[in-house]
Amino acid sequence: MNISDVARKTGLPPKTIRYYEEIGLIQPDRGANGYRLFSETHLHQLAFIGRARALGFSIEDCRTLLSLYGDKSRASADVKQVALEHLDEIDAKIAQLQQMRTTLQHLITSCAGDTRPDCPILNDLAQGQASS
Amino acid sequence: MNISDVARKTGLPPKTIRYYEEIGLIQPDRGANGYRLFSETHLHQLAFIGRARALGFSIEDCRTLLSLYGDKSRASADVKQVALEHLDEIDAKIAQLQQMRTTLQHLITSCAGDTRPDCPILNDLAQGQASS
DNA sequence: GATAAGGGTTCCAGTTGCTGGAAGGTCAAG
DNA sequence: CTTGACCTTCCAGCAACTGGAACCCTTATC
Numbered sequence: 001m002n003i004s005d006v007a008r009k010t011g012l013p014p015k016t017i018r019y020y021e022e023i024g025l026i027q028p029d030r031g032a033n034g035y036r037l038f039s040e041t042h043l044h045q046l047a048f049i050g051r052a053r054a055l056g057f058s059i060e061d062c063r064t065l066l067s068l069y070g071d072k073s074r075a076s077a078d079v080k081q082v083a084l085e086h087l088d089e090i091d092a093k094i095a096q097l098q099q100m101r102t103t104l105q106h107l108i109t110s111c112a113g114d115t116r117p118d119c120p121i122l123n124d125l126a127q128g129q130a131s132s
Numbered sequence: 133m134n135i136s137d138v139a140r141k142t143g144l145p146p147k148t149i150r151y152y153e154e155i156g157l158i159q160p161d162r163g164a165n166g167y168r169l170f171s172e173t174h175l176h177q178l179a180f181i182g183r184a185r186a187l188g189f190s191i192e193d194c195r196t197l198l199s200l201y202g203d204k205s206r207a208s209a210d211v212k213q214v215a216l217e218h219l220d221e222i223d224a225k226i227a228q229l230q231q232m233r234t235t236l237q238h239l240i241t242s243c244a245g246d247t248r249p250d251c252p253i254l255n256d257l258a259q260g261q262a263s264s
Numbered sequence: 265g266a267t268a269a270g271g272g273t274t275c276c277a278g279t280t281g282c283t284g285g286a287a288g289g290t291c292a293a294g
Numbered sequence: 295c296t297t298g299a300c301c302t303t304c305c306a307g308c309a310a311c312t313g314g315a316a317c318c319c320t321t322a323t324c
Contacts, residue, residue, distance in 0.1 A: 004300075014301090015283060023281095033290060035301055044258065051257045056232045059281070069254050079253050080245035083236060090233050097226045100188045104219050113212035121211050122201050125183045126176065136271070147312060150273090155310090165319060167272055191310065 001038040010046045017046060025049060025063060057086055133170040142178045149178060157181060157195060189218055 007014045020026050026045055029037040045066060052062045064082055068074045110120040139146045152158050158177055161169040177198060184194045196214055200206045242252040
């Protein structure tokens, strides 16, 4: 399989697949003409990476997960730990965004949004406290 | 004021302040020795930027907001629009993270996390469907 | 006057995860 | 034989910094 076939089947752009090879996530073979040649195994690995990335795992996490995936004597606890740490990161990000959201929503609500220059949003940014 | 004073008062690292000058967000003066010299106005601007960044606004948004802040004939509607667009972005990110969180949590719950190799998390990543 | 500590300066490189573009080789069809 | 769609590599850039090297300036102390 050439790269565009794999791209179509995995939904990953060819550029991304080349990048994954460059950083050593996958090791496709090469044909006599220099083209990358992908096996079914490579296809599975790339689909695996694509799904892990869709769940927000970092590239380094993907590397770890791929390695565990290929290790038939792995302990599921190792996989679970990677997932749990990632869940914590997600929760932290959500909490941070919720905090921003709350403050921002409050400011937006208190801003008239008309042609006058008075603006509680700018006041808050300038003073470090809401004008309400 | 020298850069470390401003850093202490705003909580921004000196490196970040230099970076903000480099990209034209602020224009501190220079002393005869080449040191940056910050006025109270610069201090306010940097504190303003720091708070906007804490609310998740991009550097470009900060540029716009700073410009509106300095424009006494602004319309608050312009500020509100920037804030509303940013709120939408935050909401989109939260939704995406919640989606990831839900899937990940489900997988984690179904994984025994012991010494055996069977792992629904890897199964899902490999197959594109949960094993439950 | 020498020196050492603690400022400041610039410039270059690296981070994460790609993405765009240029320049060029390959291949299959008409 | 040429056209067009592939493929290749390499270089640059995105956001928003951060680290480090190499060097200058200031102030205090001996």
